[in-house]
Amino acid sequence: MREKVSVFVCVCVLMFGSMCWGTFLVEKNNLKVTSPESVKGVYECAIGNFGVPQYGGTMVGSIFYPKSNQKGCKPFKDSDVSWKNKPGGIPVFLLADRGECYFTLKAWNAQNAGVAAILVADDRVEPLITMDTPEDGDTQPDYLQNISIPSALISKGLGDRIKEVLSKGELVSINLDWREALPHPDERVEYEFWTNSNDECGPKCESQLNFLINFKGAAQILERKGYTEFTPHYITWYCPEAFIMSQQCKSQCINYGRYCAPDPEQDFSRGYDGKDVVVQNLRQACFFKVAKESGKPWQWWDYVTDFSIRCPMKDKKYNKECADRVIKSLGYDVRKIDQCIGNVEADADNPVLKAEQEAQIGKGPRGDVTILPTLVINNRQYRGKLDKAAILKAICSGFEETTEPAICLSRDMETNECLHNNGGCWQDDSANITACRDTFRGRVCHCPVVQGVKFVGDGYTHCEASGPLRCGISNGGCWKEKRHGRTYTACTDDNISGCSCPQGFRGDGVRDCEDVDECKEELACQCPNCKCKNTWGSYECSCKNHLLYIHEHDTCISKEGGVSEVSWGIMWVVILGLCLAGVVAYALYKYRLRGYMDSEIRAIMAQYMPLDNQGEVPNHLPQGTV
Template identity: 60%
Template sequence: MATCFNFLVVLLLIISCSVESRFIVEKSSITILSPYELRSKHDAAIANFGVPDYGGSMVGNLVYPRNGSVGCSPFDGDSPFKSKSTRPTILLLDRGECYFALKVWNGQQAGAAAVLVADTIDEPLITMDSPEESSDADGYIEKIGIPSALIDRSLSETLKDALKKGDQDVLVKMDWTESMPHPDQRVEYELWTNSNDECGVRCDEQMNFVKNFKGHAQILEKGGYTQFTPHYITWYCPQAFVLSNQCKSQCINHGRYCAPDPEQDFSQGYQGKDVVFENLRQLCVHRVANESNRSWVWWDYVTDFHIRCSMKENRYSKQCAEEVMKSLGLPIEKINKCIGDPDADVENEVLKNEQDLQVGHGSRGDVTILPTMVINNVQYRGKLERSAVLKAVCAGFKETTDPPICLSGGLETNECLQNNGGCWQDPTSNVTACKDTFRGRVCECPLLNGVQYEGDGYALCEAVGPGRCSVNNGGCWSDTRNGERFSACMESGLSGCQCPHGFRGDGHTCEDVDECKERLACNCDGCSCKNTWGGFNCSCQGDKLYLMELDTCIERKNSKFGQYLTLLLLAVALSVGVAGYIFYKYRLRSYMDTEIMAIMSQYMPLDSHQNQTLVVHHEDEPLRQSSSV
């Protein structure tokens, strides 16, 4: 595994060195408002985590801690930097010793509304990024909800000197109003992403974003407010390595388009070319859907593919992808034509265009971080989270042209009205797995009238548990003939279907069993069998009686055995009746005697009770005694 991984690192280094990259630092502005003599405006580099206030600004008191100025450990006290005035606190911390994100998290915990990180060397501004997957990053990265930025050393020294004097508050204004261009009434934005779901925290982050932002994206797209385009990063294999096993397993089109191995192990699991192929399919889904003015279906496809065709469940395949496309009503043949032949030794038009677009142009730099959001040709910085990205997209509209969705966070997409949203639906009733939410439609088996349905929500939902037979007969077979009804649904709470006695099948289809033809009944001498629906009738010759349990015929009358049996039964019945009568009479007489004696003892003494003293208690009276007469 180590050898394969090292090869991959060398390969990517060769590729990255072959093209001069251009990374753009996205900026906000910092204005010193007080002291007046320091009044000036400066650039700050927006951090790639937290929530920048795109389209807004913040004025606050600047604070520089006396102890722990690097901010790598939690600050003492309950909100020690929480502003005593109505203005928020902007905390100034020094660079070094720990992750940028950890500094901002500790500042947020201490009550700061924003954090400025001071560079300690003279250099151009850099973008503060969140750490890669590690134990240090667990738990706080996603919880950062305040903005932060890096400022250069010169500005930070000026601010520290002003704070040391202490003769007046240092007020600064953090401003993001010009960080997001807003040229017209439509916002154009892109998401550079990946279909691989086995790359750790970043993959989980981007898929959670796609699922949660889907509803907003589709409303904006359907209303004509935005134009969204997905993109996927690929690399190419240097010519000297094209024939190597590593490039063959990671690339398509003879080394032209490659992706790293998902597990970083060439000997097992999925390969890089599997990822490239699905990336290409998702690009073609968007292209073909866009041609029919349904570009927003891309969000549904990517979300459903992630749920139904996950690598973690070993379902990441072409077959599963086509099942998703079919459920969404997408033209599979057109999409396959767009994909082309991944084994051909030619350029692929779609992927070639993607590689060209990776290189920065205009105000947008090269795309080097996954995932990356680009809004109005500017790379979005901050947490890839639904409300934060929506705020940034809304900041891209010209003032007063904001669509209604930018003014309200709650919405319903009504996607279930068209093709049932590609979800499961019972063809014989209105039961459906499609549900509209603020995240767009989701396919979840419902709970209806106390009956729970279970399944994947896309291809299948089945009623389970008690009461399921009351809804479409639990999805099982049933039929009625001549007023008689048979059902394969068991009321005992079983989730399956089982043909009733007298029928044969899988429970979804049942056929009558011909007991006579298959000699399952009436095999006794002199018996004749007639099949019925769900059963059979067996009769005997002459006046004989058929006993089903014994599969035999017996005489009805003129039979000594019958006579003896009848007499015996009458004798037993008579004996039981007489015994019952005697027992009843005895018990009744004994009971009545006991009751009569109890009543009489209250009014007159009995022989057995003479010379005894009666003690009588009267309510609210003292105890007294009287002797028997």
């Protein structure tokens, strides 16, 4: 009997030590009662650690409190669900009392009854607590991973007030708000995944493995493009000094009781031991460290998923040899991983695991990590089921609004609000373009980008194409018309925005461009003998007396080569002017050229013979010269 007690104490300390002495923070969201006036106000409620909380969004509904099965521990009969959600109706939130059965069973029965969310009223006056799933030791129901509605625990006082109002036949309208449940300060989300390499813990381990496999692609996209900074963590416990030499601690711990994990089968005799789990946790942590140093931290997802598939405990492959094969297949040096792991038998601290234990302790707004698995997003613990869509929704809510990456705006995250009246946003039916966009936060009215063309405006009443390619989409929102084989448009690629009627038209350029009559407004064909005819968008000029019209000069000439009488005077003036200018230019040229030539000749001759105006130079010869 004493041995059984000591074993229990050891297991309890190993598994729940940090729970007993740490600080567990309850994650909350807001509940706003909008009517009636007697209950109107904003209240806190605790987010349940199951189902799908609508992180980043809101949910509006009305409360229903059943007359029977008020604790929700039994399936609701058809006769009890007259309040079931109907298409186009206001969503219904079920109010259930705490007690008698698991919180998860209440949520499952409520979901099957067709409600949009469940609120559980506490049955005692106390601070709010986190509604969690059944412990691993209990029988894990199959429905846990199928709960998809959000859940919240409200205080006894609020629950009593809501019940009182409902008993009077009044409608209680509520807005559940998760927009501030997680911080969203900037364009990058930092998140941690607290996990364990043990794969023999039943449905919870299977759920974790499925999540790793399903979420890997999204996680790697976010990490490789720099949208997120991800860090995996591993929970370990220490063995109390009084039990270090016990068989239980030796089989569950490394480094003399400093780092421990529960035995996978909790029998301390067969299969793998807790120390095997700790070593594999350490190996995964070291792989992440080496991968991050090589600039590829996202390959941690490849390692943990490949290891779980290739090296499961049930196949007796949960060992170093199998792990090394996985490491090598990913192109990493096993020796670097081994160097990081170090000596697990040494009576000394392991730097990696010591840092992990220190990270478990809550700092600031984040409490101690005591639940496995747990996600911490922007230093707040996530609450809800481990599901790809739910986790992605939570991570996306951590981005500053309008900075979310495309994966957050994918169809998997749509709220389908744009299907009804286009969400109240702007749309262009002719080009099938809309400013309504479904997001995980709900619909937003934001002018779109279509085929590289950006639309600008308020998104509600107006969006206008902008940029050099805008005329290719719905003609840039400008006027365009075709008549008699000619097409005119008020959109030009030279202008990146706005509409301007083309030459020959006037108007706003958006709704209409009106033809200008150049003939009536004396804008064309002003020469004598000219005749003007207005056309759509232009005009035509012709000449009287069978003359030929020259458009460039706005004049008429004879078809035989002559010109009209009016033109003769102008032409003779031009010809005489040209002749006179030629004569003057020639005279100047001859005069200047003759003067220049004379001066050059005189200079040359002066070098060889005296000129007329120079005296004779005497010839003085030296003596003895003949």
